[in-house]
Structure formats: C-alpha cells, structure tokens
Amino acid sequence: MAKPGTLYLVPTAIGGDPAAVLPPQTRERLCALTVFIVENPRSARQFLKGAGYPHPLQGIAMLTLDEHTRVSALPDLLAPLLAGRNCGLLSDAGAPAVADPGALLIRLAHERGVPVVPLVGPSALLLALMASGLNGQRFAFHGYLPVRAEERREKLLELEAESRRRDVTQIFIEAPYRNDVLVRAVLEACHDDTLFCIAADLSLPSELISTRRIKDWRRTPLHLDRRPAVFLLYRR
Structure with a gap:
C-alpha cells in the first residue's frame, strides 16, 4: 500500500x-x-x-x-x-x-x-480580531447571522448578553450586499456601551478597521456597501 x-x-x-x-x-x-x-x-x-x-x-x-x-x-x-x-x-x-x-x-x-x-497565510478573522482591540483570549465565530429581521435581532441580543456574561468577543460575517442592513440591525439592537468593530477590505489599500461604542457609531454611521467585512461585538 x-x-x-x-x-x-x-x-x-x-x-x-x-x-x-x-x-x-x-x-x-x-x-x-x-x-x-x-x-x-x-x-x-x-x-x-x-x-x-x-x-x-x-x-x-x-x-x-x-x-x-x-x-x-x-x-x-x-x-x-x-x-x-x-x-x-x-x-x-x-x-x-x-x-x-x-x-x-x-x-x-x-x-x-x-x-x-x-501553511501560513492570510485569515480575515484573525486579522480583524488582532486589530480590533477586543478580547483575544476568549472569542467565538458565529458565521452568518439570521437573515430575518426579528431572528437577527434576537441573535444579536443573545450574543451581546453572552459576551458580557462570559467575557467573550463575538465574531460574525455577512454577505457583502447585506452589510449595511446588518450594521443598522446592530446599531438598533445593542446597548450604548457595547463595543462594535468593523473590519473591511482587509489587506487592501482601502482597508478600514474601526472599533467604537454603539452610541458613537450611531452618531457617525458607516456605509460599507459591498466591501467584504468582518464584524466583532464585545460588552463588559
């Protein structure tokens, strides 16, 4: 053999x-x-x-x-x-x-x-986590959140509560054409003091990585359009 x-x-x-x-x-x-x-x-x-x-x-x-x-x-x-x-x-x-x-x-x-x-090489999830300033000792990746609005809201509240309870960074992604819908859902559902990181266009010249509290994102919301992005949520 x-x-x-x-x-x-x-x-x-x-x-x-x-x-x-x-x-x-x-x-x-x-x-x-x-x-x-x-x-x-x-x-x-x-x-x-x-x-x-x-x-x-x-x-x-x-x-x-x-x-x-x-x-x-x-x-x-x-x-x-x-x-x-x-x-x-x-x-x-x-x-x-x-x-x-x-x-x-x-x-x-x-x-x-x-x-x-x-082999060693790029990973969007790890790059986003590294640059987020959020807890890198305990984190969880959840893939795509539910598409239906009410189910998505319930999932976000669940992730936020778990983040606070277990001191864990929650990581998720979305199809680029639904990015802005997801960001609006996060800003509507989550508490003012929750930290939210958007990491878009990783490794490109147009790369954008920003971590702010929800209340600050609401003042100056970001329109991602179809830029590939990773999203991270953390509440203490």
Whole structure:
C-alpha cells in the first residue's frame, strides 16, 4: 500500500496581490503541488496565476469541494492522497476550512492516516480580531447571522448578553450586499456601551478597521456597501 501524500492547507489572498501576502515557504510548497482541492476552480486558477505558480494550469488536477459537495463524495476527493500524491486545499479567500468548506475532508484525512499540514497565510478573522482591540483570549465565530429581521435581532441580543456574561468577543460575517442592513440591525439592537468593530477590505489599500461604542457609531454611521467585512461585538 502506497504511503499517503500530505494534505497542505493553503491560505489564499483575501484581497490584493497573492504574491505580496504569501510567505516564501508557503509559496514554495504551493508551487510544488499539482493536485488541488478547491472551492471554485476559476478563482483558484486566478490565485495560482497571481501567486506565480510555475506549472501550466491546463496540466494540473482540480477537484471541487464546495458547500454543495455531499459527504459521500469526500472519499473520492481523498483518493489522490491515499495514492501517495500531495494535494493542496484552497478556499476562495483566506484560510481553508475556517468559515469555508473543508473541515469534514480534513477530519477524514486524519481518520485515514493522511498527514495534514497548515501553511501560513492570510485569515480575515484573525486579522480583524488582532486589530480590533477586543478580547483575544476568549472569542467565538458565529458565521452568518439570521437573515430575518426579528431572528437577527434576537441573535444579536443573545450574543451581546453572552459576551458580557462570559467575557467573550463575538465574531460574525455577512454577505457583502447585506452589510449595511446588518450594521443598522446592530446599531438598533445593542446597548450604548457595547463595543462594535468593523473590519473591511482587509489587506487592501482601502482597508478600514474601526472599533467604537454603539452610541458613537450611531452618531457617525458607516456605509460599507459591498466591501467584504468582518464584524466583532464585545460588552463588559
């Protein structure tokens, strides 16, 4: 039986030039791979091209792992690794398997004895948390909040209360086209003294990171439009 290959978890650029944000060791490992498990083949090819990938893109293997991939299909994605080939796991932006598909495949890799190696690179969630000034010792990521207004309000109040009770920073995201709706909901639902951080366009020249109390955000609200953003909430 062949020795299994290694599954490399390759962070992708969250904005701007991939070559400018990838450490040399990550780029070196990336450029040695010819099999990739990707969230979106088109964006993966764009990333590889921007990162200076040296091999012809027509000659590499790309297997798709997205939100629609069935659990029953995961063994097929693992097959190249079990046959001894190294593979790279790429998400559309940032760290794979963090707020993106991939966790179940990684778990299966561990079960089958496939080495898993995370590579260093951009993560929007960690960049936002680092720059927020909020509690970095205890934090929780909640993904997307409910779309329905009343359910979203209830969730925000729940997160705010839990933040105060457990001294935890609450982190969440939204589809960019609903950013302004979410910000308005936060400003309407939360207490005056709650801290709210908006981290938008991370790693881009237009990057904006600002932490203020809710009462201060209400005086000078920010219109994000469709800028990719991470939101953080903290109340003591």
